[in-house]
Amino acid sequence: MENKQITVTSPLLPDLEDFNLMLKEIWSSKWITNNGSFHRQLEAALCEYLKVPYISLFTNGTLPLITALQALNISGEVITTPFSFVATTHSIWWNGIKPVFVDIDPLTCNIDPDKIEAAITPRTTAIMPVHCYGNPCDTARIQAIADKYGLKVIYDAAHAFGVDVNGKSLLEAGDMSTLSFHATKVYNTIEGGALVMHDEQTKKRIDFLKNFGFAGETEVVAPGINGKMDEMRSAYGLLALKIVDDAIEARRQVALKYREALKDVKGVRFFDETAGVKHNYSYFPIFIDAQEYGMTRDELYFKMKENNVLGRRYFYPLISSFSTYKGLDSASDTNLPVATRIANEVICLPMHHDLSENDVERVLTQIVK
Ligand SMILES: *Cc1c(COP(=O)(O)O)cnc(C)c1O
Numbered sequence: 001m002e003n004k005q006i007t008v009t010s011p012l013l014p015d016l017e018d019f020n021l022m023l024k025e026i027w028s029s030k031w032i033t034n035n036g037s038f039h040r041q042l043e044a045a046l047c048e049y050l051k052v053p054y055i056s057l058f059t060n061g062t063l064p065l066i067t068a069l070q071a072l073n074i075s076g077e078v079i080t081t082p083f084s085f086v087a088t089t090h091s092i093w094w095n096g097i098k099p100v101f102v103d104i105d106p107l108t109c110n111i112d113p114d115k116i117e118a119a120i121t122p123r124t125t126a127i128m129p130v131h132c133y134g135n136p137c138d139t140a141r142i143q144a145i146a147d148k149y150g151l152k153v154i155y156d157a158a159h160a161f162g163v164d165v166n167g168k169s170l171l172e173a174g175d176m177s178t179l180s181f182h183a184t185k186v187y188n189t190i191e192g193g194a195l196v197m198h199d200e201q202t203k204k205r206i207d208f209l210k211n212f213g214f215a216g217e218t219e220v221v222a223p224g225i226n227g228k229m230d231e232m233r234s235a236y237g238l239l240a241l242k243i244v245d246d247a248i249e250a251r252r253q254v255a256l257k258y259r260e261a262l263k264d265v266k267g268v269r270f271f272d273e274t275a276g277v278k279h280n281y282s283y284f285p286i287f288i289d290a291q292e293y294g295m296t297r298d299e300l301y302f303k304m305k306e307n308n309v310l311g312r313r314y315f316y317p318l319i320s321s322f323s324t325y326k327g328l329d330s331a332s333d334t335n336l337p338v339a340t341r342i343a344n345e346v347i348c349l350p351m352h353h354d355l356s357e358n359d360v361e362r363v364l365t366q367i368v369k
């Protein structure tokens with residue numbers, strides 16, 4: 001297996017025997033969804049792990065984005081980043097809201113706070129930033145802008161599971177934050193996600209909204225959706241939570257090796273550790289300066305692919321470049337010069353808990369000349 005395929009990610013799978021024992025419990029209880037015992041246990045365990053007071057589980061990471069916009073009665077226009085997974089912008093569109101793209105900061109790949117104010121109009125009601133690759137947004141600056149204009153802030157924290165800033169959870173920022181527990185993420189429940197909120201009343205409202213708006217057997221208090229996580233995936237999530245710290249440590253080791261080997265390669269840029277930030281090593285993006293490196297990003301990407309090392313051009317194309325969104329005024333390349341450039345420079349290298357030393361060597365051989 002000299003040349004086995006090295007994938008960009010690999011799901012963190014819990015112990016199968018342990019999972020089977022939990023499945024037996026579920027089978028004998030015959031309670032398979034609708035806020036069962038494992039669902040409640042996972043919410044409690046995640047509150048503790050993530051150091052947040054309230055969380056509501058969802059069946060994926062897109063419904064919490066859609067539901068947060070609903071719960072906060074967001075309308076009109078929402079300012080967001082084009083450098084993300086399409087679900088961020090889709091959630092805005094699905095609520096009949098106009099997304100307004102703002103360019104990113106090349107040093108974090110997050111929405112550039114310096115450029116937010118110019119995009120605010122009388123119709124703007126919220127900002128939806130993304131902690132891209134788990135890099136924390138400048139939450140203080142964004143909150144100051146939001147306060148000045150009376151805007152809500154919903155963070156798409158799909159990449160930021162377990163990321164702390166100065167010992168505090170990044171999920172404390174803004175009005176709400178969303179998480180994704182998709183198979184490809186640092187922590188997964190196969191499919192899954194969550195909404196993090198700061199008070200009990202909001203938690204209650206979100207719990208109603210994700211269950212069709214039911215507030216009891218005969219009362220529907222809002223036009224809700226079905227976003228519930230079932231018992232099987234909640235049980236899986238409890239087991240995955242026990243091994244996620246080891247997985248993050250394994251990722252950290254890979255990041256250390258990548259950084260050490262790439263630090264003197266001309267034309268290859270990557271992120272360093274940020275002081276005060278507990279990272280989750282969810283991705284390892286590198287940025288190729290074709291002039292300096294002597295090869296374009298795409299040439300390197302396809303060379304890697306030929307050698308069975310699968311990187312991912314993440315995020316490329318920009319959300320604003322997809323045909324669905326490219327007609328928007330804010331989607332033009334001239335409005336988004338940094339995001340446009342970065343989207344053409346980036347490759348995420350294989351990054352997961354299951355990479356061997358030999359795998360890491362093989363990845364690096366592709367890049368270091
Ligand atoms: C993965 C992801 C989502 C969507 O999550 P799903 O669980 O796949 O629905 C949303 N935003 C970002 C930035 C993501 O990476």
